[in-house]
Amino acid sequence: MDVSVENPGGLKRRLKVQIPAERVNGAVDEKVKRVGANARIPGFRPGKAPTKILYQRYGEQARQEVVSELVQQTYPEALEQSELNPAGQPEIEFDGFGEDGSLAYAANVEVYPEIELSGLDDISVEKPQTEVDDGDIDNTLTRIREQNKTYEDVEREAADGDKVTLDYVGRIDGEAFEGGSADDMTITLGEQQFLPDMERGLVGHKAGEDFNLDVTFPEEYGAKELAGKTATFEIKLKSVAGPKSAELTEDFIKEMGIEEGTEEALRARVRESLEQEVKHAIETSVKTQVMDNLYEANPIEVPQPMVAQEIERMRKEASQRLPEQLQNNPEQLKQMLPDEALQEQAEKRVALGLLIAEVISAREIELDQAKVDEKMEEVAAGYGDQAEQVKQYYQQNPQLMQGLQAMVMEQQVVDNLLENATITEKETELDELLNANQNAG
Secondary structure (H helix, E strand, O other), X not given: OEEEEEEEEOOEEEEEEEEOHHHHHHHHHHHHHHHHOOOOOOOXXXXXXXXXXXXXXXXXXXXXXXXXXXXXXXXXXXXXXXXXXXOOOOEEEEEEEOOOOOEEEEEEEEEOOXXXXXXXXXXXXXXXXXXXXXXXXXXXXXXXXXXXXXXXXXXXXXXXXXXXXXXEEEEEOOEEEEEEEEEEEEEEOOOOOOOHHHHHHHOOOOOOOEEEEEXXXXXXXXXXXXXXXXXXXXXXXXXXXXXXXXXXXXXXXXXXXXXXXXXXXXXXXXXXXXXXXXXXXXXXHXXXXXXXXXXXXOOOOOOHHHHXXXXXXXXXXXXXXXXXXXXXXXXXXXHHOOXXXXXXXXXXXXXXXXXXXXXXXXXXXXXXXHHHHHHHHXXXXXXXXXXXHHHHHHHOOHHHHHHHHHHHHHHXXXXXXXXXXXXXXXXXXXXXXXXXXXHHX
């Protein structure tokens, strides 16, 4: 089998393969014999038709059918012969059969880049230093009370943050339109749940008032027949309810999972939780800086088939935060998160994956099973009474275990690179640290 490699540039390779006629004919003969063994041809008993007759009937069909089979057989052989290491599936182009009966095809692939690591001993990191104080606990408790707020009817004028209930009928040029009316619609003002002109127009009115509002639909409004038009809405404001933060009563605190029901116990739990968040955020910050150092010191070209796979993975990750109907609509999801919006980050992820693999090889880093077990305990602990079941579930699921091991190995790489890194400490406010960690995630 003749194999040659062309280099069009970058990571692209064109693998040209010519399968000799003897192998092609042998495959065709085998295919014809298999078909002929059960073929019913007038004048002959099943399986007894002469080879010449079988070739007349099935020869051309057999020749076409063996093409894909021969490619599947010979492509791995051609890779081994050419010593190529492709990063993804090939694009096959058939050159057809030669006059001598040979078969030629070309496989277009991208290969992994050759990497020569640099800058591993020049890594610099600013390690955040953050202490949880009473003020941070106070702020967290305020957020908890706000997140669990209730609403009470008020007699004052509606303001941002209030929850209002209304009936409305909308008309354009005096005519009601589809979807332009509702009864007992509830809106929380200021949360941009509704048309901006509508929300702004409700502010300053009291419950029981009837009034009209002119509302202009945005130019990019989903219903094209309404886009850019102005409608007059007849409003009946039925109620205005103001927010009231939850009180830290014994019952409320117990609902938060604090059996003691005391504010002191709640504050202790909040402190513990914040300290865990700080620890995780510091680790994430350091890891991100190490990876950024590695990436910037080692610019490499990445195989686009791997980038395409990473884009799909990222899109799937993002879809988990969207409503279920969008998760199950790939076309709409792709419109919301087009390839070009994810391309740059996907290329960085792929590059870092290749660089990490190279560091593991160069530094001869081996997976530490004790750290895997420790990570398993940490993950399971987050599930409380179900910790043992979670561990069993991981142990019985190879894909989950591989993900856990990859996470641990990545941290081992970070720890290895930190051994010779320049580390300086930086005082950081709690909110700044946690917000940075959230954005990094």
